[in-house]
Amino acid sequence: MVIKKEIQYSGKAKTLYRTDDETKLIAEFRDSLTAFDGKKKGSLEHKGHYNAAISAHIFKLLEEEGVPTHFECMLSDTMMLVNAVDIIPVEVIVRNIAAGSITRKYPIKEGTPLVPPVIALDYKSDEYGDPMINEDIACVMGIAEREELAVMRKIALEVNKLLIEFLDSKGLLLPDFKLEFGRLNGKIVLADEISADTCRFWDKKTGKSLDKDVFRFDKGDVGRAYYEIAQRILPEI
Numbered sequence: 001m002v003i004k005k006e007i008q009y010s011g012k013a014k015t016l017y018r019t020d021d022e023t024k025l026i027a028e029f030r031d032s033l034t035a036f037d038g039k040k041k042g043s044l045e046h047k048g049h050y051n052a053a054i055s056a057h058i059f060k061l062l063e064e065e066g067v068p069t070h071f072e073c074m075l076s077d078t079m080m081l082v083n084a085v086d087i088i089p090v091e092v093i094v095r096n097i098a099a100g101s102i103t104r105k106y107p108i109k110e111g112t113p114l115v116p117p118v119i120a121l122d123y124k125s126d127e128y129g130d131p132m133i134n135e136d137i138a139c140v141m142g143i144a145e146r147e148e149l150a151v152m153r154k155i156a157l158e159v160n161k162l163l164i165e166f167l168d169s170k171g172l173l174l175p176d177f178k179l180e181f182g183r184l185n186g187k188i189v190l191a192d193e194i195s196a197d198t199c200r201f202w203d204k205k206t207g208k209s210l211d212k213d214v215f216r217f218d219k220g221d222v223g224r225a226y227y228e229i230a231q232r233i234l235p236e237i
Contacts, residue, residue: 002026002081012038013051013197019081024072027080029055029193035216037126042215044223048078050230050237051195056080057234058163058194065162067155069190070182085182085191088144089124090133092156096164097175099200100213111207117160119153124180151188152181159190167201170232172210175200196229 002019004026009016012034017026029048034041052074059071072081095102098112102120123133123143138144144152156179167174177199180192192198196211203210210229215222230237 002075004079013048014193023084025082025084026075027082027193029078029080033212033215033222035212037129040216042222044215044226046223047226050226051193051197052078052080053237054195054230054233055193058166059190061166062159062162062190065158067158067162067190068184068187070184082191083184083189085184085189087180087182087191088148088152088188090138090144090149090152090181091122091124091130092152092179092181093120093122093176094118094156094160094179095120095176096160097173097202099175102176117157119156121149148183148188152179155179155181155188155190159194163194163199167233168204171204172229172232173202173204173207175202196226201229 002021002024005018005020007015008018008025013030013032015028015030017028019026029052031043031045031047033044033047056071056074059069063069063071070082070085072083075081095114095118098108098114099110102108103110121133121138122130124130135146135149138149139146159179164174179190181188182191199211200213201210202208209219210225214220214225
């Protein structure tokens with residue numbers, strides 16, 4: 001059993017702790033809610049537990065299908081043991097159905113199927129407002145190599161295919177989601193989380209949001225939405 005030590009990093013909804021094993025970190029999922037780059041804030045009881053459980057379940061599912069991740073195991077309802085990785089500050093966004101910013105920035109109507117899926121890259125930086133970038137900019141900034149970005153894109157499309165199939169069996173659509181990656185022993189692996197904070201989940205029949213959009217756009221009972229998506233994915237929760 002690893003021993004939790006000092007905080008390495010505290011983000012909007014997770015805190016990373018060092019451990020007595022320098023190759024491992026503990027990610028604590030908090031009950032914090034944020035939107036619009038932290039401009040809107042709140043909290044939700046059990047939210048950390050729901051997101052941690054969803055992330056762990058999906059990471060295990062992906063690992064079984066050969067997708068490398070930083071996940072090791074759950075230490076508690078909200079604490080996840082992960083491999084320490086060198087995070088690449090590029091968010092990979094996969095879009096299957098038009099929603100959110102793509103409908104505000106481009107003449108694309110919400111609900112438009114995007115075939116093939118649209119992949120976008122954002123520079124992960126609160127200071128610069130997470131701007132969209134491309135491979136040339138990422139390379140000029142020295143944050144990733146072209147070969148690494150190609151691997152990230154390939155993994156993102158594999159994850160997309162697997163998640164669409166899995167969520168379809170739960171009566172859910174996956175309009176879009178965000179992935180983060182890191183370097184581990186010279187290999188690119190999935191990092192961060194895959195949850196209702198990083199994905200859009202829509203009910204297949206009603207189109208109802210079951211994700212952070214409920215908080216972001218005041219769409220209804222946030223607690224009920226987070227509980228429902230957790231129960232859809234993990235009926236035993």
